[in-house]
Amino acid sequence: MDREAEFRRLYQANRVAVHAYFTGRVGGPEPAADLMQDVFLRVWQHLEELADLPEDRQRAWIFTVARNLSVDAYRHQHTRAATERALAHEPARLPAPASAAVLAAERAAIVGEAIRRLPEQQRVTLALAAAGMMTSADIAAALGVPAGTVRYRLSLARRSLAEALGHYDDPGEEK
């Protein structure tokens, strides 16, 4: 077996999804890259046993490793989350918009913040769909949940985001 060629195939087929998964789990892309590297290092070390599995089982194996690694990352992040919760009570002080680029960046920040505030299951599902470019069926197989559950979580997540952006677009509107 050409180890590097086989590993390249697995890496290309799964890296975007795995990175999106960690982005959803840990709430940002930076630790996600480190965690993704850890997952694929294990893939590289267990390539012989993985190569014999069918493709869907390979992805299930990779996501099982990802889930296990994210548990440790979660514990590590726990203290940081408490600080972020405290800071969340501070009112956002955004500079006056000066250009379309500033507006776009400001809007992206609002979207990112709204995604970080989603319940974890919704955030992970949304990240896999949006950043991981996975279908509901693919997400269901990777997470081991029914496709209907995935669609429901996506629907809830999109509704929350729409509400957050609605407040941004029309800050005077009170419910």
Added chain:
Amino acid sequence: MSLDDDLAAWAAAVRLPDAEAAAIFQRIVATSGPAPAAVPRLAPSWWRDFSAGFAARMIDSTRPARWAA
């Protein structure tokens, strides 16, 4: 701007750049791969004991048997 546009912009911002993904790939394949399976090893004194035992048997074999003496 629609919600889908917002999500696409967010996804583009958080997605791992190809250059960084390629660097991670190179870092991983530069490692040695699977750890070699542990081969059971003999005790360090095995060869010394074996040689001493063998030598002793050789010497004994050159002596006449006690019953024949």
